[in-house]
Amino acid sequence: MSIKDKMRPLFRTLDGGLFSEKAGKADVGDAVSKLQAEGGTLMCWADPFYPDRVIPQKVLERSVEVIQQGIACHYTPPIGNADLKEVIAKKIERDNHIKVDPQRNIIINPGSDVGLYFAMTPFIEPGDEVLVHDPSYPSNFLDPQLLNGVVVKVPTYEEDNYRLRVEEYEKRVTPKTKMVLLSSPNNPTGRVFTREELTELSEFIIKHDLICVCDQAFEDTVFPGHEMVTMASLPGMWERTVTVCSCSKGMALSGYRVGYIFANDVIMDAMYATAVNIQGAANTMVQMAMIPAYEDTSFIKEYVAEQDFRRRYAYEKFNAVPGVSMALMESGFYGWVNVSRLGDSSEITAYLAEEAKTLVNDGKFYGDQGDGHLRIIYGVFADRQKSLDGIDRLCAALAKRAAQLGITE
Template sequence: MALSDKLDLVNPSEIRKLFDLAAGMKDVISLGIGEPDFDTPAHIKEYAKEGLDKGLTHYGPNVGLPELREAIAEKLKKQNGIEADPNSEIMVLVGANQAFLMSLATFLKDGEEVLIPSPMFVSYAPAVILAGGKPVEVPTYEDNEFRINVDDLKKHVSEKTRALIINSPNNPTGAVLTKKDLEEIADFANEHDLMIISDEVYEHFIYDGAKHYSIAALDGMFGRTITVNGFSKTFAMTGWRLGFVVAPSWVIEKMVKFQMYNATCPVTFIQYAAAKALRDERSWKAVEEMRKEYERRRNLVWKRLNEMGLPTVEPKGAFYIFPRIKDTGLSSKEFSELMLMEAKVAVVPGSAFGRAGEGYIRISYATAYEKLEEAMNRMEKVLKEKKLI
């Protein structure tokens, strides 16, 4: 099947459609797009300016600047327990989103299946389709805090299954996989000879004493794991478009070929700034300040949602919360449209994140505390007026 045919199978993001509508309205509080409302720390911006002054405005290596790959290797060893060779097992990307299609393209054959726990990030299934595969949704459940269960994976694995995508902390549910969860997933992957793509872009935003673990750090798992991460969420650098992958050398080698004929290389002076930022303690202090504020916001939103009659699992990570709205009698799309038109609050229908997302909505609490308070007041008012709670 030609790529043009595959593009016809991929629908535009439901998130973007909703927010295109919201953009034309006044006084809307947006709780939708997952973007930190914090500015990039000042010292990182200064590093970018320094890079410009040094003349780092030319092409860089397809795989990324050596100094950034070395800084990433240091970070991985210190924070994740992953030993990776910066020369052959780390690649820098134009944002982490590139990683899904590019990594799948290195091994997936036409018609092979990829297991994806659902609700899921909106890019996963389209990336599988564009790479020639078939996405297979594996439902997760509220009563297990939306953490994937290996018993459910076993129900969906087949002879065609080639890979599994995991995301912890999770977008859209905020679920965080435990070490035991990951050990069971690792055993499952080994038993069925699966590649794992592990999306860890929210690794630093975790609450209530939970801990982030990287599956690639488990014994024997580096060789079958592609770890995806980036700078957008960690350092509030969404518009800088900089991500990275850690994977076996054969995967990186093929991904570099893809990059040669795609984006060529990430922006050079931005890579310089990121390398400096990773080694600057001020960066990690800023991350912790953001994490504490996200936790404060989460506590507010979780409390208010449950009080207004929308049962909600308390998320352990990321900056999303996934309340159940099915008891209102509305579909997730109807509920989201009602909130936008009547409450002037933009939320995302759970159906945008796969079949298992229906009956829920996603709220991003990456916005100011005062705006979150006002949004909760507006939502509760409309729900009471419509007698939906």
């Protein structure tokens, strides 16, 4: 019997890229480092303005100060720095329209990926079913399985801009259903679900007595004309919703690895009791450095305005390529591009890495509905022109492939 055979069944099937190529999935394998070494462009990591310096001055000064004072070498409690939770509570009240007790309803995570896994941990037992809309963030499909749960994909469709269809949820609910897992705003489609959609889904959740875990990592990058509705703020949802948030996306501080969960105190009590066992304490320096960022979030508006310009540029350019289409993103700093007429999306991903020297994400990693699509991060580089040049290179490569296939419109 091999070592692999001694692993849990799920882990025997996982592929970390050490023994195979994993093109199109940026967090697995060495495709990223290989392309970087060759001078290529990364448009695959949801890390805004990567690899450039975009630290707000007050955050930088506080980071240095904490290190120089010697505080950074010591733990904070695994539930998080109390002062940071105070300023986050003010943001939740202002932006999410929920008044929370910072010392009873918030826990700090070392990044929202950890927070997302932790959010499910108190609830999922072996065999519990989790309804996950498709397409969605890849971790949404894997995390429940790591907890011995069963993922049930609920399709959303490009034809109606990936609207949440409650009838699709109703078709798939069973006595084993425990949870609805939601990415809102959606990664990778960029959809900002409407109040009507979320209200209908909340009524479904309450009707079937389910838990909702809502990943709101992109809540700060919602474009004008779209309302960011927090699931936990809807009637009857506060006591059954766990909300996961992040400083990585809207604040462009992905490397600081700070996220947070907010939920009612019954749920939070169980998380406080297990925080040291599951997630540990987030980095002391970055927690304290994030306090001025949450005290004054005005810099986010500048970032949103910049990504607004880029999404419109990408929309125009990709839709001008024969055989390619893309909706105007409602949130985020990436494009969800349909390349199905040009071939298999895995093949297109590999082709772009070779032809355009640019790494993008294969849509297949985002669910069954992601087949034929690419997720392209145009929010890279602080220099706008570098980002636009990257879009142009991708479009030129895709246009070349369309011409080879005889596709003219």
